[in-house]
Amino acid sequence: MTLHPQLKKDCIPLGEFNLCTLLLLNDSNYPWFILLPNRENISEMHHLSADDQQQLMSESMYFSRCLEQVFQPDKINIAALGNVVPQLHVHHIARYTADASWPAPVWGAVSAVPYTKEAIVTINDQLSDWFKCNLDLDQDISxxxxxxxW
Structure with a gap:
């Protein structure tokens, strides 16, 4: 699948669920991840097949539980806007009352601060540890x- 140039520029690919590629937005202001369905020419959720819609929801809920347990945020923001990047992608952002833009939306609030390689490794390891303990194959999640x- 072809990755939109803006996502390619702004994100770090981490891995793949059954349907979606997991991307880390390269902005250390927030634990900000993107689920990108691996389907060509899809811009809206309702353009996915019924099975893919259900799989996207399963992967989104699974990853939301991961964010909640790994990062312990005050709130998780989930959004699919597509105004800048028309390729369907779903943002998953761990938010804190003390973060750079709370309680406002994250878009355009502050300049992005790229992750260090060490921070990316730490996040990757945290997610990996959680996935190892919580991968439920009965739910079609791998x-x-x-x-x-990186």
């Missing part, structure tokens, strides 16, 4: 890590 190129 995950394959990409080769670490």
């Amino acid at each position: 995950f394959l890590w990409f080769e670490k190129t």
Whole structure:
């Protein structure tokens, strides 16, 4: 699947669920991840097949539980806007009352601060540890890590 140029520029690919690629937005102001369904020419959720819609929801809920337990945020923001990047993608952002833009939306609030390599490794390890303990194959959830190129 072709990754939109803006996502390619702004994100770090971590791995793949059954349907979605998991991306880390390269902005250390927030634990901000994106689920990107691996389907060409899809811009809206209702354009997915019924099975893919259900799979996207399962992967989104699974990853939301991960965010909640790993990052312990005050709130999780989930959004699919598509105004800048028309390729269907779903933002999952762990928010804190003390974060850079609380309680406002994150978009355009502050300049992005790229992650250090060490921080990316730490996040990758935290997610990996959680996935190992919580991968429930009965729910059609599996995950394959990409080769670490960061």
